[in-house]
Every structure is written in structure tokens, then in C-alpha cells.
Amino acid sequence: xxxxxxxxxxxxxxxxxxxxxxxxxxxxxxxxxxxxxxxxxxxxxxxxxxxxxxxxxxxxxxxxxxxxxxxxxxxxxxxxxxxxxxxxxxxxxxxxxxxxxxxxxxxxxxxxxxxxxxxxxxxxxxxxxxxxxxxxxxxxxxxxxxxxxxxxxxxxxxxxxxxxxxxxxxxxxxxxxxxxxxxxxxxxxxxxxxxxxxxxxxxxxxxxxxxxxxxxxxxxxxxxxxxxxxxxxxxxxxxxxxxxxxxxxxxxxxxxxxxxxxxxxxxxxxxxxxxxxxxxxxxxxxxxxxxxxxxxxxxxxxxxxxxxxxxxxxxxxxxxxxxxxxxxxxxxxxxxxxxxxxxxxxxxxxxxxxxxxxxxxxxxxxxxxxxxxxxxxxxxxxxxxxxxxxxxxxxxxxxxxxxxxxxxxxxxxxxxxxxxxxxxxxxxxxxxxxxxxxxxxxxxxxxxxxxxxxxxxxxxxxxxxxxxxxxxxxxxxxxxxxxxxxxxxxxx
Amino acid sequence: xxxxxxxxxxxxxxxxxxxxxxxxxxxxxxxxxxxxxxxxxxxxxxxxxxxxxxxxxxxxxxxxxxxxxxxxxxxxxxxxxxxxxxxxxxxxxxxxxxxxxxxxxxxxxxxxxxxxxxxxxxxxxxxxxxxxxxxxxxxxxxxxxxxxxxxxxxxxxxxxxxxxxxxxxxxxxxxxxxxxxxxxxxxxxxxxxxxxxxxxxxxxxxxxxxxxxxxxxxxxxxxxxxxxxxxxxxxxxxxxxxxxxxxxxxxxxxxxxxxxxxxxxxxxxxxxxxxxxxxxxxxxxxxxxxxxxxxxxxxxxxxxxxxxxxxxxxxxxxxxxxxxxxxxxxxxxxxxxxxxxxxxxxxxxxxxxxxxxxxxxxxxxxxxxxxxxxxxxxxxxxxxxxxxxxxxxxxxxxxxxxxxxxxxxxxxxxxxxxxxxxxxxxxxxxxxxxxxxxxxxxxxxxxxxxxxxxxxxxxxxxxxxxxxxxxxxxxxxxxxxxxxxxxxxxxx
Numbered sequence: 010x011x012x013x014x015x016x017x018x019x020x021x022x023x024x025x026x027x028x029x030x031x032x033x034x035x036x037x038x039x040x041x042x043x044x045x046x047x048x049x050x051x052x053x054x055x056x057x058x059x060x061x062x063x064x065x066x067x068x069x070x071x072x073x074x075x076x077x078x079x080x081x082x083x084x085x086x087x088x089x090x091x092x093x094x095x096x097x098x099x100x101x102x103x104x105x106x107x108x109x110x111x112x113x114x115x116x117x118x119x120x121x122x123x124x125x126x127x128x129x130x131x132x133x134x135x136x137x138x139x140x141x142x143x144x145x146x147x148x149x150x151x152x153x154x155x156x157x158x159x160x161x162x163x164x165x166x167x168x169x170x171x172x173x174x175x176x177x178x179x180x181x182x183x184x185x186x187x188x189x190x191x192x193x194x195x196x197x198x199x200x201x202x203x204x205x206x207x208x209x210x211x212x213x214x215x216x217x218x219x220x221x222x223x224x225x226x227x228x229x230x231x232x233x234x235x236x237x238x239x240x241x242x243x244x245x246x247x248x249x250x251x252x253x254x255x256x257x258x259x260x261x262x263x264x265x266x267x268x269x270x271x272x273x274x275x276x277x278x279x280x281x282x283x284x285x286x287x288x289x290x291x292x293x294x295x296x297x298x299x300x301x302x303x304x305x306x307x308x309x310x311x312x313x314x315x316x317x318x319x320x321x322x323x324x325x326x327x328x329x330x331x332x333x334x335x336x337x338x339x340x341x342x343x344x345x346x347x348x349x350x351x352x353x354x355x356x357x358x359x360x361x362x363x364x365x366x367x368x369x370x371x372x373x374x375x376x377x378x379x380x381x382x383x384x385x386x387x388x389x390x391x392x393x394x395x396x397x398x399x400x401x402x403x404x405x406x407x408x409x410x411x412x413x414x415x416x417x418x419x420x421x422x423x424x425x426x427x428x429x430x431x432x433x434x435x436x437x438x439x440x441x442x443x444x445x446x447x448x449x450x451x452x453x454x455x456x457x458x459x460x461x462x463x464x465x466x467x468x469x470x471x472x473x474x475x476x477x478x479x480x481x482x483x484x485x486x487x488x489x490x491x492x493x494x495x496x497x498x499x500x501x
Numbered sequence: 502x503x504x505x506x507x508x509x510x511x512x513x514x515x516x517x518x519x520x521x522x523x524x525x526x527x528x529x530x531x532x533x534x535x536x537x538x539x540x541x542x543x544x545x546x547x548x549x550x551x552x553x554x555x556x557x558x559x560x561x562x563x564x565x566x567x568x569x570x571x572x573x574x575x576x577x578x579x580x581x582x583x584x585x586x587x588x589x590x591x592x593x594x595x596x597x598x599x600x601x602x603x604x605x606x607x608x609x610x611x612x613x614x615x616x617x618x619x620x621x622x623x624x625x626x627x628x629x630x631x632x633x634x635x636x637x638x639x640x641x642x643x644x645x646x647x648x649x650x651x652x653x654x655x656x657x658x659x660x661x662x663x664x665x666x667x668x669x670x671x672x673x674x675x676x677x678x679x680x681x682x683x684x685x686x687x688x689x690x691x692x693x694x695x696x697x698x699x700x701x702x703x704x705x706x707x708x709x710x711x712x713x714x715x716x717x718x719x720x721x722x723x724x725x726x727x728x729x730x731x732x733x734x735x736x737x738x739x740x741x742x743x744x745x746x747x748x749x750x751x752x753x754x755x756x757x758x759x760x761x762x763x764x765x766x767x768x769x770x771x772x773x774x775x776x777x778x779x780x781x782x783x784x785x786x787x788x789x790x791x792x793x794x795x796x797x798x799x800x801x802x803x804x805x806x807x808x809x810x811x812x813x814x815x816x817x818x819x820x821x822x823x824x825x826x827x828x829x830x831x832x833x834x835x836x837x838x839x840x841x842x843x844x845x846x847x848x849x850x851x852x853x854x855x856x857x858x859x860x861x862x863x864x865x866x867x868x869x870x871x872x873x874x875x876x877x878x879x880x881x882x883x884x885x886x887x888x889x890x891x892x893x894x895x896x897x898x899x900x901x902x903x904x905x906x907x908x909x910x911x912x913x914x915x916x917x918x919x920x921x922x923x924x925x926x927x928x929x930x931x932x933x934x935x936x937x938x939x940x941x942x943x944x945x946x947x948x949x950x951x952x953x954x955x956x957x958x959x960x961x962x963x964x965x966x967x968x969x970x971x972x973x974x975x976x977x978x979x980x981x982x983x984x985x986x987x988x989x990x991x992x993x
Contacts, residue, residue, distance in 0.1 A: 029675040032668050033937045040931050047930040047978025049965040052718065052800075052892040057570035058862065059803040060843065060855070062578075063559040068552045078549035086554075111805035147639060147807075147829050154828040163655070176524050180827040183521040226544065308544075311551040313603035313834025315639075335672040336646040337639050341833030342805025351552065363552070370550065400544045438539040439532050445525045473541040486539025 012139040015298025015322035021216050021250055024162045026328045029335075056093060056108035064107065065090045066347045071359030077366035089350035103353045110342030116333045118145025118318065118340065122349035126318055129357060130304075133284060134293040141298065142323040144330055145345075147315040147337050149256050152303040153219070154180050155336070156252055156319075159328050160216050161186050166453075168206075168218040168249070170198060172446040174226045177219065177254070188450040189215055192462065195394045195405075197225055197232035200239035207247045211453050217250050223288060224257030224399015227446040227472040231261070231398040234289050241294045253291045254303045257399035259364045261287055262372040265379055265395030272376060277368060280361045288398070298322030306348065308400070309367060316340045316348060371400075371476070374483070378402055378475035381484045385491030387500045400476035403443065409467040412499050425497075426469040432497050438489035443470035504631040507790025507814035513708050513742055516654045518820045521827075548585065548600035556599065557582045558839045563851030569858035581842035595845045602834030608825045610637025610810065610832065614841040618810055621849060622796075625776060626785040633790065634815040636822055637837075639807040639829050641748050644795040645711070646672050647828070648744055648811075651820050652708050653678050658945075660698075660710040660741065662690060664938040666718045669711065669746070680942040681707055684954065687886045687897075689717055689724035692731035699739045703945050709742050715780060716749030716891015719938040719964040723753070723890040726781050733786045745783045746795045749891035751856045753779055754864040757871050757887030764868065769860060772853045780890070790814030798840065800892070801859060808832045808840060863892075863968070866975070870894055870967035873976045877983030879992045892968035895935065901959040904991050917989075918961040924989050930981035935962035 019027075037050045066089040069081050079085070093107040105119045117123060127143050130136065146152040161167060163185030169178060171190040181188050192202035198220060207214065218240070222232040232240075244251050266272065277283045291300045298321065305317035319329055333339065352360060379395045382404060390407045406429065408414060408422035418424035426442045433439060473490075475483055495501040511519075529542045558581040561573050571577070585599040597611045609615060619635050622628065638644040653659060655677030661670060663682040673680050684694035690712060699706065710732070714724040724732075736743050758764060769775045783792045790813065797809035811821055825831065844852060871887045874896060882899045898921065900906060900914035910916035918934045925931060965982075967975055987993045 025675050025677070028677070030671055032671060034667060034933065037931060037933055040926065045929045046926075047970065047974055047981060049930065049932050049967075049970065049975070049978050049982075051969055052966055053969040054800055054804065054892075055570070055969065055971075056803075058859065060560045060569075061558050061803065061839075062561075062573045064839065065557045066553050067555040069554075077552075078547070081554045107803075107805075111803035113799075113804045147833075150826075150830055151828050175526060176827050179522055179524060183517050183824075183827070185517070185520070307605075308546055311548075311553065311599075311603035311834070312546065312605045313599075313831075313837075315830065315833045332675075334642075335668050335675070336643050337829060338642055338807065339805075341639075341807045341836045342803070343835045343839055344833040345805075347553070347556065347835055367550065400546075434532065434538075437537045439529060439542050441526065441529055441542050474544055475541075477543055477545040477547065478539065478541065479547075482539055483541070486541050489539060490541075 012137060013296055015138050015140050015324065018250065018299060018322070018325060021160055022328060023158065023160050026159045026332070029328065029331045031331065032334065053113055056112060059093065059107060059111050061093065061107050061111065063090065063092050064343060064347065066351065068351050071355050072362040073366045077363055077370060087354050089347060089354060091346040091350050102350065105346045105349050107342070107346060110346040114339065116330050116339050119345045119349060122345055122352065123318070125349070125352050129360065130320060132357060133287065134290050136292060137294070137296050138298050138322070140323045141320060142326050143318045143320045144326050144333070145340050146317040146319055146333070147340050148307055148312070148317040149254055149303045149305045150176070151337060152317050152319050153177055153252070153254060155329055155332055156217070156301060156303070157181055157184050157186060158332055159325070160250065166213070166215040166450070168203070168215045169448045169450070170220055170225065171448060172227055172443060173219070173448050174221060175446055178448050188448050189452045190448040190450060191218070193228065193230070195228070195230060197222060197228070197230040197236060198240060200236050200243065203240060204243055206452060207243060209454060214247055215249055217252050218244065219252045219254065221254045221257070222291065223255055224260050224396065224401065226399070227401055227403065227441065227443065229396035229399055229401040229403050229472070230394070231288060231396065237289060237291055238294060241291060244299055245297060251291050251300045252303065253300060255290065256305045256308045258287070258290065258304070259309050259367060260371045260400060261398045262368060262375050262396070264397060265376065267380070267383065277365055280358060280365070283361060283365050283368070292320060298325075301325065309364065310348070314344050314348060316344050374475040374480065375402070377480050378473065378483055378487065381487035385488045387491065387495050387498060389500065390494065390498055400474045401472050402475065403470045403472050405468055405470045406494070407467060408469045411497065420466075422465070422467060422469045429471070429493060429497050433490050433493040436489040436493040438486040438493070440471040440473040440490060443472060446472070504629060505788055507630050507632050507816065510742065510791060510814070510817065513652055514820060515650065515652050518651045518824070521820065521823045523823065524826065543605075545605055548604060551585065551599060551603050553585065553599050553603065555582065555584050556835060556839065558843065560843050563847050564854040565858045569855055569862060579846055581839060581846060583838040583842050594842065597838045597841050599834070599838060602838040606831065608822050608831050611837045611841060614837055614844065615810070617841070617844050621852065622812060624849060625779065626782050628784060629786070629788050630790050630814070632815045633812060634818050635810045635812045636818050636825070637832050638809040638811055638825070639832050640799055640804070640809040641746055641795045641797045642668070643829060644809050644811050645669055645744070645746060647821055647824055648709070648793060648795070649673055649676050649678060650824055651817070652742065658705070658707040658942070660695070660707045661940045661942075662712055662717065663940060664719055664935060665711070665940045666713060667938055670940050680940050681944045682940040682942060683710070685720065685722070687720070687722055689714060689720070689722040689728060690732060692728050692735065695732060696735055698944060699735065701946060706739055707741055709744050710736065711744045711746065713746045713749070714783065715747055716752055716888065716893065718891070719893055719895065719933065719935065721888035721891055721893040721895050721964070722886070723780060723888070729781060729783055730786060733783060736791055737789060743783050743792045744795065745792060747782065748797045748800045750779070750782065750796070751801050751859060752863045752892060753890045754860060754867050754888070756889060757868060759872070759875065769857055772850060772857070775853060775857050775860070784812060793817065801856060802840070806836050806840060808836050866967040866972065867894070869972050870965065870975055870979065873979035877980045879983065879987050879990060881992065882986065882990055892966045893964050894967065895962045895964050897960050897962045898986070899959060900961045903989065912958075914957070914959060914961045921963070921985060921989050925982050925985040928981040928985040930978040930985070932963040932965040932982060935964060938964070
């Protein structure tokens with residue numbers, strides 16, 4: 010079956026992206042590798058002067074039967090070796106030799122690793138249109154910044170989640186972009202709220218919806234397949250692009266159960282089951298090419314690799330490439346050679362095994378965190394939805410039950426939030442106050458439903474993570490936070 | 502002697518840089534490493550899940566007696582080994598362990614490598630004011646892009662060299678910046694022309710001067726110490742910031758002599774002589790903190806490392822850090838660990854030895870190129886100044902002597918340029934037409950002297966490089982270009 014072609018969405022590009030021209034030198038570079046041509050056109054240093062002759066990395070060997078955090082021993086070790094010259098590489102390894110990765114080169118990313126990632130993408134998302142592509146970035150932070158440069162001009166509006174990653178909002182604000190909050194509940198964006206907001210909209214509509222839909226930061230929510238479909242339909246109707254920022258996509262977990270005895274069984278038995286257990290991405294619904302997906306190794310391999318990739322229709326991605334040519338150029342060659350070396354040796358199946366291992370680890374961490382919240386936090390004042398994706402959990406607290414709420418705090422829930430934050434630091438533990446993630450911006454006309462959301466007048470939340478600390482410390486930290494709550498509420 | 506403090510130049514920041522706020526999460530992160538604190542605030546994955554246990558690089562050992570391109574053997578090999586955990590590292594190596602370099606971290610760059618680079622900077626430039634600093638970037642392309650974001654707002658003007666790196670100009674144009682060409686001769690920017698331009702200026706003055714002053718791209722010129730001083734004084738007088746984009750700074754060479762017998766002697770005998778033979782940078786003259794220097798490993802180690810650094814007064818650099826926090830974050834951790842590993846093992850002296858070796862290589866390449874131009878190009882129509890820095894040489898050609906100049910080409914030198922370009926490709930060689938690097942922009946009022954430059958009506962130039970090809974190919978390519986010229990001019 011032939012797939013549809015992407016729709017022309019170039020009318021949504023920014024003034025900057027539209028005005029960006031090709032380098033005139035490009036026309037000369039087509040002669041670069043032509044036989045018989047002496048190319049004296051480009052300022053490329055000879056690879057002879059690169060001081061790196063060979064690099065290696067010691068990495069674990071799939072299928073990681075003892076978990077992805079198991080100690081590497083001689084038995085389960087793979088050594089990735091990448092040489093300066095291809096002649097020294099084993100060709101079957103599909104390596105990116107250093108003479109190439111350390112030279113000026115492919116802004117799109119080295120073909121070997123990008124091919125691997127595109128194959129992986131189709132395996133997971135089964136992209137439903139024809140002319141999609143992927144471009145390397147130096148991580149989702151940069152991908153998002155470049156996305157804003159590509160689509161919005163100072164004064165434009167974009168849609169964001171009511172609570173969102175504050176750095177991502179700040180990126181937009183510094184560029185003079187108006188961020189319109191869209192109402193959420195504990196399961197993420199509410200399609201009806203978005204629909205109402207856009208139906209009432211006056212003037213030029215928002216160009217983008219920025220969403221961290223899986224393991225949302227900060228709320229930890231995961232948008233259901235049904236809501237995604239409804240939101241995608243709104244994107245088509247109101248002609249905006251969905252930016253799905255998905256660093257946590259593969260940190261999807263088993264559903265939480267408080268019954269510890271039923272946790273032992275493996276829920277994902279094989280790779281196929283693993284893939285079908287994943288919530289469908291916006292990309293997997295995208296018949297028009299109006300989703301730009303931001304993917305990254307930061308949460309699945311390591312943040313410091315500074316390697317991400319942007320997936321979308323090729324016409325729009327070409328504008329990112331022009332921007333990258335005059336900004337980051339491409340991810341580090343050492344990263345490209347070593348990560349490609351790892352992926353080629355692991356293969357698609359080995360990489361899936363790694364992701365399955367990650368799922369098991371995060372499921373366990375989440376379980377320990379929620380168990381501890383249940384055990385140590387005062388039930389009278391809190392509620393929570395155990396997350397099914399990501400690194401974060403949130404605990405909602407009834408501020409109106411704080412003894413000082415009606416008096417000293419003058420019914421201001423933010424004063425309760427501050428008091429709890431300060432008390433928890435005194436107890437030696439720290440979670441982030443939810444209000445720090447509140448997105449702000451003027452919708453047109455001003456958005457009624459949000460202002461009327463009654464829970465904002467009485468409830469606050471804190472964001473915690475189970476990702477960053479060992480399990481015993483996690484339990485101890487949550488016990489201390491529970492104590493802080495009890496002290497504040499006079500429940501001890 | 503105490504050095505002066507930098508002058509407050511924050512009035513030159515862009516609207517975007519001024520509006521950029523700190524992340525609210527920063528205030529929580531001060532508790533990150535506090536003893537007794539369980540920090541559940543940040544989405545940092547555990548280093549246990551980084552699949553890289555150890556990385557290594559094979560690099561040459563100083564002092565590189567057989568040249569920097571010599572084959573690495575067991576005798577002259579240094580193996581850089583960096584482990585995930587510091588306990589496995591030898592502490593004397595001052596390494597950046599992978600648990601740190603692959604984690605979210607220092608936007609400024611890892612302290613170890615930044616300290617090394619700052620020590621190196623002071624060794625070379627002896628920065629004459631107190632509160633300067635350095636911030637890591639992913640190379641000068643990105644440094645320049647971030648510089649524009651930090652200082653200019655759509656509609657602003659900046660000063661650029663009459664001929665400049667076309668990608669750098671394109672970066673500015675896409676951001677809506679007006680680039681004002683400043684007249685050059687074969688020795689670079691002409692201070693008198695700049696002075697006249699600014700004295701006559703009406704309205705808000707240009708905020709920046711962008712200059713590739715050493716081994717200029719495309720002209721290959723190197724700005725003298727006297728001209729630098731004169732231009733720095735103009736920056737003080739007219740209150741602009743000098744951006745010195747200096748990837749080629751360490752590709753400074755001996756003066757060319759056509760007498761081959763006198764070339765053998767080593768001109769730079771030791772490290773001290775090497776340093777004092779370098780042309781003084783703008784940074785070395787900067788008593789006010791109005792120079793931003795863009796430095797990079799691209800031409801001295803390898804472009805694909807994607808590691809550069811920005812030097813300037815700390816108040817201005819802080820704005821770059823805020824921008825990097827929401828864009829690139831920092832260079833790749835694998836790059837930081839391995840390049841730091843190399844530099845720590847080489848030491849400042851070993852690194853200087855590498856740069857001295859680089860000087861010798863490029864001097865030889867330049868000599869071969871200029872010898873070939875002298876031998877193969879028709880003397881009647883060409884002129885050139887042998888470059889003393891960088892990767893490029895230019896050959897100026899008298900277009901008015903072309904047989905078709907007055908007739909078919911209607912006294913348009915660009916038509917001669919195109920004819921030569923096409924003929925050279927036919928002959929199997931390629932240099933870049935000078936007009937491709939012409940900077941364009943409206944000065945206020947329109948700049949008379951440039952328009953009147955008589956040589957533009959009769960002369961053209963081509964840019965070649967001696968960097969990118971082996972010496973025999975370089976000679977062969979220039980022979981073919983000489984032939985193309987002779988054919989075009991009917992001199993065979």
C-alpha cells in the first residue's frame with residue numbers, strides 16, 4: 010500500500026526560516042568527490058593531523074540478562090573499536106571511521122547512525138506517510154530551540170501544557186513568543202479544553218503545540234491514545250504543528266499495583282510485546298506530516314552524549330538542516346563514531362533489549378517511590394496517580410486543609426506550597442513546587458476555563474523523581490518529606 | 502600590578518539576551534550536593550545505566566619529533582583511558598570521569614578542560630583585564646550564531662569584512678541583521694576606511710565588528726599589530742564590540758621566501774619564540790573587555806570534535822551561558838573526556854609542541870602552493886601576496902586583460918570570473934570565485950569609498966586552499982588552474 014505524501018505546511022515557517030539561504034559554496038561542493046577533480050575549494054584540515062588514531066568503548070553485550078545496570082565483566086563485555094581509517098576497521102561493523110566523523114561533514118548526521126535510527130523509528134512508530142526523514146541534533150533542548158527558530162517569529166503564539174518544563178517555556182519567552190497554557194488533568198492535556206480554546210480564538214492562531222506527552226514533565230502524566238487522536242484531529246482542523254518532545258518515551262512502565270506479590274511476573278515477554286505495549290506516538294498518527302518528533306539518547310543511553318534527532322516531513326526538516334549548518338553543524342564525531350559503533354554491534358534487537366531492560370528498572374523505581382509515598386505521606390491531605398511513564402511523580406496536596414490556610418496564609422495555596430518547601434528542606438529532602446512549572450501567556454480572548462479551574466484555589470502539587478537516587482535514599486527522602494508534611498499540617 | 506575591570510557593556514545586548522531569565526529550578530539546584538539532603542528535584546538518570554564503562558583514545562606523544570602527521574607506533578603512543586567512575590581513574594590525570602561528562606552538567610564546560618584552556622589563553626594572550634572568562638561551545642559556527650543572538654536584534658547593523666566567510670554572513674542575514682562591509686586591502690581591514698565610515702554614520706551605530714583577522718577567510722590576509730591597535734581604538738571611540746573569529750590563529754607561518762635553500766632553517770626554536778612570533782590578538786589589546794574571542798579545536802585538532810570556546814568579560818559571557826542552557830547545553834561528554842584526557846597528558850608544553858608542529862606543516866604546504874602558483878600561473882595577468890596565516894591563498898587576476906573583456910563581457914569582471922571558473926572545472930580543478938564572498942549591506946549614509954574602489958572594476962580573485970589535499974595533488978591542481986587561465990587569456 011502506498012502511503013500519502015506530507016501536506017505543504019511551509020506557510021507555518023518563521024520569517025527567519027523562510028529567509029535562510031543556501032550557502033553559495035554548496036554549488037561548488039558538488040564537485041568535491043568528482044573523479045579527476047582537484048578540489049582546492051574547502052578549508053578542510055587533512056585527517057593526517059587529527060591526533061586520534063583509534064578510540065574504543067567498553068559496553069555491555071545484549072541481551073542484558075542481569076539487568077542494564079549490571080557490572081560489566083569479561084563475559085558480558087563488547088569492545089567497540091573505531092579507527093581513523095576504514096582500512097583498519099572491520100567493514101562488517103558499519104563503523105564511521107574517525108577520518109570522516111572528525112572531519113567537517115554531514116549536517117544531517119552520519120548516514121550509518123541515521124539509517125539505524127530511521128529503521129528503529131519505523132519499527133516503533135510505523136510512520137504513516139511517505140516523505141518523512143530524521144536529522145541529528147545535539148539533544149532535545151537544542152531541537153526545541155531550533156524548532157522555535159524554524160517556526161515562530163517574535164510575537165507569535167504557541168500552545169503549551171498548563172504545567173510544562175520551565176526551561177522549555179523560558180526558551181520560547183526569550184524569543185518573544187507568547188505561550189498559551191492548555192488545561193490539563195492528571196492524565197495530561199484535555200482535548201475538549203484545547204478545542205474550546207481554539208474555537209473561540211480571535212486573530213492569527215497558534216502555530217505549534219508543544220507537548221511532553223509521555224511521562225510529562227512536571228506532572229508525570231501520560232496522554233492516552235484516545236486523547237492523542239483527538240488532539241491530532243484538532244491540529245488538522247486548526248492548522249497547527251504538534252511538537253512532541255519525547256525524551257521519556259521509552260521510560261514507559263507496567264501499571265502500578267500496590268499488591269507486591271503480583272509484581273514479580275514479567276509483563277513484557279518479548280520485543281513484539283514490548284513494542285505493542287507502548288502508547289502510540291503522535292508521529293504514528295500523522296498522515297499529514299504535521300508532527301515534529303524530538304527524540305534523544307539522553308534518558309536511554311546518557312545525557313552527556315548530546316545526541317538527539319528530529320523526525321518530521323522532509324520539506325520542513327530541510328529548514329532545520331540549513332539552520333544547523335550555521336549553528337551546531339552536527340553532533341560530536343566522537344559521539345557519532347562510538348554510539349554508532351555501539352548500536353551497530355547491538356543491532357536493532359539488542360537496542361530493544363536495552364530498552365526493555367530500562368522499562369524493568371524504571372518500573373521497579375516507580376514502585377518503590379509510590380510504595381514509600383503511600384507509607385509515609387499523610388493520607389488525609391494528599392492524592393496521586395502512579396505514573397506509567399517518565400522519571401517524575403507528583404503528589405497533590407490539599408492546601409485548604411493546612412491549619413494556617415484561612416488565617417495567616419489568607420487562602421493563598423502558594424503560601425502553603427512555600428511553607429512545605431521550606432519545611433522539607435529543613436528535614437533534608439527536596440521536591441520541586443508545582444507552581445514553578447506553571448506556564449503563563451495570554452490567550453485571545455483570555456481563557457475562561459483555566460481561570461475557573463476550582464482546584465487551583467485549594468490544591469498544590471510537588472514534583473519528585475525516582476530516577477536520580479538509589480532506592481534506599483529514595484525511600485529515606487520520601488519518609489523525610491512525609492514528616493515535613495505532617496509537621497506542617499500538625500498531624501504528628 | 503592589578504589589572505583593570507571590564508567596562509559595563511550590557512547596553513549592547515540584544516532584546517533576546519536581556520529578556521532571558523534564569524531557570525527557577527536553579528534556586529533548588531544549590532541544594533543538589535548539600536550533605537544530608539535527599540535531592541528528588543532533577544530528572545537525572547543514574548550513571549549505572551550509562552552503557553559506557555570505559556573509553557580510550559590512542560594519541561601521539563609529545564614532542565612530535567617526526568612531525569604531527571607521523572604514524573603512531575608503540576614508541577610514540579599515549580593511551581588516554583577514561584573510566585566511568587573516578588575510583589578507576591588515576592587521580593593524577595585530572596580526568597573527567599564518564600559518570601560526570603555523560604551526565605547533565607556544567608554548561609560552561611567541564612572545569613578541568615576549561616581551566617586548561619584558560620591557562621593556555623593567558624599564556625598566549627596575556628589578557629590585560631581582570632574579569633575575563635571562557636565558556637565552552639560546540640565550535641565557532643555555533644559561537645558566532647550565539648554571539649548574534651546575544652548582541653543583535655532584527656534590524657540592527659554590524660560591521661563585517663568586505664569579503665567574508667559566506668556562511669557567517671548568511672547566519673547574520675537570516676537573523677535580519679544588516680551587514681556593513683568595511684573596505685579591505687591585501688593586508689586586511691583598512692582602519693582609515695572604518696574610521697571614515699563610522700565618523701559619517703547617521704543613526705544607531707553598528708554594535709559589532711565581525712573579523713576573521715588571522716588567515717582571513719577568504720582573502721588569506723593577516724591583520725598587522727598596528728592595524729589591530731588602530732581598530733581597537735575605533736571600537737572604544739564608537740562603542741562597538743570586536744568579535745574575533747580565530748580558528749586559524751595557530752596556523753601562522755614563516756614568511757614566504759622564493760629562495761628554497763634558505764627555507765631549511767627552523768625559524769621557531771622554542772616555545773617562547775613560538776609565542777612571541779604570533780601576531781597579537783585583539784584580546785591581548787583589550788583593556789575594556791570589548792573583545793569577544795571565538796576559539797576552536799577545529800583547525801588544530803579536528804573539526805568533528807565540535808568543541809570551541811568563547812572568551813570575553815564574564816558579565817557578557819553569563820548571557821551566553823543562559824542561552825546555552827536552553828540550546829546546546831555543552832559539548833559532548835565523550836569529546837570533553839577524551840580531549841581533556843589528551844590535553845592533561847600532553848600538558849601546556851605538549852600542546853604548544855603540537856601547535857609548533859602545525860606551524861611547520863602549514864608553512865611547508867603554503868610554500869608548495871606559492872611555488873606552484875609562481876611556476877604555473879601566467880605572470881602577465883596575476884598578482885598575489887603569499888599568506889602568513891591560515892588555510893587560504895588568493896590569486897588576483899586582471900580581468901581587463903581578458904581578450905573578451907571589452908567586447909562580449911561588456912567590461913564586467915564577474916563575467917571573466919565565471920568564464921575562468923568554468924574553464925578550470927573543465928580542466929579538473931576548482932578554486933572558489935572571490936565574488937562569492939562579497940559582503941553586502943547598506944551603510945548609513947551609503948559608503949562612498951567602497952563603491953569607488955577602482956580595482957573592483959578591473960580585478961577579480963580566486964580563493965584556493967593548501968590545507969585539504971596532499972602536496973602532489975596540490976601542485977597538479979594548481980598546474981591545471983594555470984592552464985585554465987592560459988586558455989582563457991589565449992596565452993598558450
